[in-house]
Amino acid sequence: MPVRGVRQRALLARLLLEQGRVVSVDSLVAEVWDGRPPRTARTQVSICVAALRKLFRGAGCTDEVIETVQPGYRLNIAGHRVDTVEFAREVESGYSLGQEGRLVEAAEVLKGALRLWRGPALSDVPAQFAETAAVHLSEQRLLATEQLMTIRTELGEHRAIIGELSALLHAHPLREQLRATLMRAQYRAGQRAEALRTFREGRALSIDELGLEPGALLQALHDAILNDTVPAPSADLHSVTEPVVAPSELPLNAADITGRHRELRALDDLLAQTARRRTAVCFISGSPGIGKTALAVHWGRENARHFPDGQLYVDLREAASGSPERTALTVLQRFLRSLGVHHDHMPQDLGECSAAYRSTLADRRVLVIIDNAASFSEVEPLLPGGGQCCVLVAGLERFMHSRGATDLRLGPIGxxxxxxxxxxxxxxxxxxxxxxxxxxxxxxxxxxxxxxxxxxxxxxxxxxxxxxxxxxxxxxxxxxxxxxxxxxxxxxxCFDRAVRRLPPDIAATYQALSVIPGDDFDVRTASEVLHTSVSDAEDRLERLVDLNLLEAGRRMRSVGCLSYRYAHLLRLHAGQLPAEQSLEAATLRLTNRIRRNAPTARVSAR
CATH class of the missing domain: 1.10.8 (Helicase, Ruva Protein; domain 3)
Incomplete structure (x- = not known):
């Protein structure tokens, strides 16, 4: 039931806030118009009330929702649901359950209360009384959120809520209860240094903003973290979630790989890193069809016993949902569900989701295989922050942001x-x-x-x-x-899928170069075909080399620059792609160039 008039919304909000008590016409006139009412204000109040009554009747209300009671009006809330009333009642019930030690029930009741919120309170009511009431309601919401986070920490959900707590504290940096809960969660997740850093940041902010040292709660918690005397959670995560089976998501190994002994030994070395409580990352690159996925999945299946907390797998080509950031969020949420995070606790922001993912994996041994990666921005949020995990990333390109990771570039087998x-x-x-x-x-x-x-x-x-x-x-x-x-x-x-994900200019370059006769060609020939400068042509050629779609060869003495050639069978594929005007134009330019340089040009059959 949309209430479109600004004055109607303000009047209805004023009656709702009184929760069934009478509001005088004089109060309505003063507050709806912020103390500057027009001479016709009392008449306009009557008109607004009549319009609201009509709206309620149109929505199916048979009784009189707005009653005339001297000296004004009251909202008859009997038999109706008012979200502010319901919120206050459920929050009070949650507090009581928490005091009785019934933490699981308290958490569910508080989550139900907070689900009533759909945005900032009274945001579409432009009046001073609404702004004052909104501040009060927002404070009640924040207090309920703090209580819920404290309870969830005591229930052993510290890993799952670190991202949410970090976002809340960023929005409310002076809330000591939030900061204490985040510190406790970080400590229990094995992030002792992060917990101490959270305290130092809060202390500096408190001194700068308020000229005060942190309160006794934060000081005591800081000392307990230093002395490793923080009490353990009073309940376990499994008390609020169903038991979770370690995920085993690796695809079926259609056939064992043959050879690749050097590469398998390099992957075996990753186990030594995880044994030293370091997350090991390996980027496996190579041309389409070279066996990147087969190698990663084969090794993962052979070594699954080293990762008792599960094996996660995602094909980013299939999971793509728009931007790299959106794809990463979708994948992270799926991973978190596989790791046992309940949908009610699922972060909706990429930063929070990535933080929750890292916290969940902090003390687990999990193998993560990320297949068909197209960019590092897709992959980076999916990398665990520490612990004993191992990540294999398979894609055409060797990423330049590998940060000490192992790099495996696959070539043809012997x-x-x-x-x-x-x-x-x-x-x-x-x-x-x-x-x-x-x-x-x-x-x-x-x-x-x-x-x-x-x-x-x-x-x-x-x-x-x-x-x-x-x-x-x-x-x-x-x-x-x-x-x-x-x-x-x-x-x-396989080749089509690889080219489909290329940027348009690189895909066009990949196709256009196929008109060059012979096996090898130089950058000057490529610039002629592409109808661009030598430097631009060289940039495109090197991009295709990075993507393992071209190979850089020997330096050609006749022209003083490197030669290039297609990798494996890709030249045939590029030449058989549907012809476009740009390709036809490139063929014509190359033909003219060959004719102009007939004595020195060598043309061999494709």
């Missing part, structure tokens, strides 16, 4: 491992029978694990084919990707 991978799918007998064809097949697949797996699945599904039959099909560049792109092992789909 020949022997390639043969072993193919044999694991089609059997050793077929490998032995056509060893020469196998060698040629692996060359055409560029020893890319996904391509080899796709070829193996193709042969497995076609037992009447010889290996040489598949080699003949793959020998045609126009048919190669199509032949290797069936079902879940589709090479084209």
């Amino acid at each position: 020949h022997a491992d390639s043969v072993a991978l193919l044999a694991s799918i089609i059997g050793a007998d077929r490998i032995t029978a056509e060893s020469e064809a196998v060698h040629r097949l692996l060359e055409l697949c560029a020893r890319l694990p996904l391509a080899i797996r796709a070829a193996g699945v193709r042969l497995e599904n076609k037992p009447h084919w010889r290996i040489v039959d598949l080699v003949d099909r793959l020998a045609d560049p126009e048919r190669r990707l199509e032949t290797l792109s069936h079902g879940e092992t589709s090479l084209r789909d």
Whole structure:
């Protein structure tokens, strides 16, 4: 039932605040108009009351909600719900339950009371009496929040509420009760240094703003933290939540990886870091189809016993929900649910959510695998702050903000491992029978694990084919990707997904460079094709190198600069993307350049 008139809202708010007591017309006139009423104010009060009564009748109220009682009006609240009345009643009940030691019930009642709030009190009533009442109501809300936070800390929820408490204290930095509760929560979460820092910040603020030392509550808590004598929580988190099973979210390992012994040893070294109570982070990068996800998931499954508190997994490509910040918030909330945080306690702000996540993982051994990461801003909020966790981040790019993390850049697998991978799918007998064809097949697949797996699945599904039959099909560049792109092992789909997430200018560059003949090209040729400056072309080429979509090669003596080439089978993919005007224009520019430099230009068939 919207009340649109400003005076109607003010008059109704004044009656509501009296909770059923009579308000005189003179008081209404003085307060609705802030002491400056017009001569027609008493008449306007009558008009407003009549309009409000009509609104109530239209909303289905059969009784007279606003009664005329000398010397004014009163709101008949019998049989109706008034949120301020309900809030006060539930808060009082919560306080009483808390004093009786019934903390679980007290927490639920206080949470119910605070859910009645939908924003600042009386924010759409422009009158002095409303501002005064709003200050009082906001104070009651804050007191109830402080009490709830204290109870939740005693219930053992200290890890889950640190983010909420930090945000509350930022908004109300001089509230000593809030600061004490945050210090207690930080200490119990194993963040002793943070708890002492919270005290020092509060003390400095109190001296600067008020000229006073902190109160006895904060001083005593500070001494208890220094002496490690802070009492333990009086209840456990499990008393207010259902028992939580350690999450086991790693996807099914469709097939064991072959080879990668050096990389697996590097990942094994991460366990030594976690044993020293340090969070270990590893960034796994490489071109599409190189086996980043397979490596991370395989190692995670093999070492799950080292992470008894659970294994979390997210594919950021599937979880993307707009901006990197929004994606990170969505993922964090899902992780927190997996770790046992109740939806009623779930922070809605990225900073608070990240803080709650770090606090929850502070003393747990959890493996986190973040797949298909496109930017460090997506990943950073998902990194634990300490403890014994391990994080594997898989993506095209090696992030420059790795901050001491381990970096693994995957290349094609070795020949022997390639043969072993193919044999694991089609059997050793077929490998032995056509060893020469196998060698040629692996060359055409560029020893890319996904391509080899796709070829193996193709042969497995076609037992009447010889290996040489598949080699003949793959020998045609126009048919190669199509032949290797069936079902879940589709090479084209893998490449398409990688390019789809690129910025438009980089994606256009990736496509346009495919018109250059031969394997290697230099930055000057690229600038001609892209119709841009040499420096801009070099920036784009290096960006594609960072993304493992191009490879930097030898320095070309003829032009004095580095050469570049597509990684693995990506040149074929770029050349078969739907043609655009920019690509056609690039082809024309390159053709003209070749004609102008015919004596020195070497053109080889793609």
